[in-house]
Amino acid sequence: MDKKKKDVRALTKDQLRDFFVKQGDKAFRGNQVYEWLWQKGAHSFEDMTNISLETRQMLQEHFVINHIRVDQMQRSEDGTIKNAVRLHDDLIVESVLIPTSTRTTACVSSQVGCSLDCKFCATSRLKRMRNLNPDEIYDQVVAIDNESRLYHNRPLSNIVFMGMGEPLMNYNNVLKAIDKITSDEGLGMSPKRITVSTSGVPKMIKKMADEEVKFNLAVSLHSAIDEVRTSIMPFNATFPLKDLRESLEHWYAKTKKRITYEYVVWDGINDTDKDIDALIEFCKFAPSKVNLIEYNPIDDGDFQQASNESIDRYISKLEANHITVTVRRSRGKDIDAACGQLANKT
Numbered sequence: 001m002d003k004k005k006k007d008v009r010a011l012t013k014d015q016l017r018d019f020f021v022k023q024g025d026k027a028f029r030g031n032q033v034y035e036w037l038w039q040k041g042a043h044s045f046e047d048m049t050n051i052s053l054e055t056r057q058m059l060q061e062h063f064v065i066n067h068i069r070v071d072q073m074q075r076s077e078d079g080t081i082k083n084a085v086r087l088h089d090d091l092i093v094e095s096v097l098i099p100t101s102t103r104t105t106a107c108v109s110s111q112v113g114c115s116l117d118c119k120f121c122a123t124s125r126l127k128r129m130r131n132l133n134p135d136e137i138y139d140q141v142v143a144i145d146n147e148s149r150l151y152h153n154r155p156l157s158n159i160v161f162m163g164m165g166e167p168l169m170n171y172n173n174v175l176k177a178i179d180k181i182t183s184d185e186g187l188g189m190s191p192k193r194i195t196v197s198t199s200g201v202p203k204m205i206k207k208m209a210d211e212e213v214k215f216n217l218a219v220s221l222h223s224a225i226d227e228v229r230t231s232i233m234p235f236n237a238t239f240p241l242k243d244l245r246e247s248l249e250h251w252y253a254k255t256k257k258r259i260t261y262e263y264v265v266w267d268g269i270n271d272t273d274k275d276i277d278a279l280i281e282f283c284k285f286a287p288s289k290v291n292l293i294e295y296n297p298i299d300d301g302d303f304q305q306a307s308n309e310s311i312d313r314y315i316s317k318l319e320a321n322h323i324t325v326t327v328r329r330s331r332g333k334d335i336d337a338a339c340g341q342l343a344n345k346t
């Protein structure tokens with residue numbers, strides 16, 4: 001990467017228009033270049049065929065386009081695709097395409113590594129190197145949309161921020177990427193089809209609520225008992241359940257949107273009636289959905305999926321309390337693309 005040159009995609013459309021005016025050209029030229037960068041996905045200035053050679057050379061002198069590169073694509077036998085994505089500084093993140101009969105979902109990363117330390121998650125073993133830029137997040141979505149069209153004959157329908165990293169620890173860039181994904185100048189996707197999944201950063205949940213964002217919120221809860229949650233998600237000691245619950249009450253008061261909880265049931269960790277009752281107590285204040293997720297073992301044996309009987313007890317007790325429950329089967333396990341398995345092993 002050339003450190004002296006700025007990434008042209010860090011510029012807003014207005015900044016790009018101003019740049020051209022300062023160069024003695026027309027502001028309209030900025031619109032054309034902006035369209036090439038975002039709608040047409042140009043990887044180089046040479047791709048911009050309706051821009052004069054002279055102008056392209058001038059752009060080349062001032063800027064770079066730090067596009068991501070899909071280094072390796074793996075396809076699972078169940079249709080899931082995992083991309084190992086190389087960034088301009090040679091760091092790698094992963095993103096996943098999950099097809100079902102009704103939708104194709106992109107699971108994208110927001111950080112290189114993760115600043116949190118969930119014990120059951122392979123990504124937590126990678127040191128957090130840096131936050132992703134808005135365009136690096138956007139590019140992952142575009143790459144997966146292209147793969148969805150190519151291999152599954154349909155465009156991407158949904159996006160979850162559930163790959164590497166804690167999205168609310170990279171709040172501004174995640175929101176900028178979502179703006180671009182939802183804008184007509186980007187992919188024009190509905191924010192209702194986007195879910196930001198957080199481990200629970202109360203201050204940022206409140207901020208999102210105050211900004212009246214239009215996308216959905218999911219919380220990786222896994223336990224509604226502080227002691228248990230802190231033992232598997234140590235940052236819970238800093239952001240205890242009381243604070244998380246208060247921030248979610250604020251979210252619901254502001255947005256009136258249902259809250260989804262991601263929840264894995266592990267043998268001997270959170271599989272008792274006490275755990276189930278605590279979960280019901282925690283989430284019954286607002287319309288809620290609990291996604292019971294099948295666990296994907298990482299290399300050590302500390303965490304084992306709970307028995308079917310335990311899962312059934314969760315389902316019947318939650319339903320008896322009018323809480324929607326879904327059981328999410330794991331996808332892409334054969335290529336380490338399932339939840340909690342992203343760790344740059346390719």
Ligand code: SF4
Pocket residue numbers: 114115116117118121122123124163164165166199220340
């Ligand atoms: S589960 Fe999410 S927040 Fe926790 S360590 Fe893994 S990537 Fe980070």
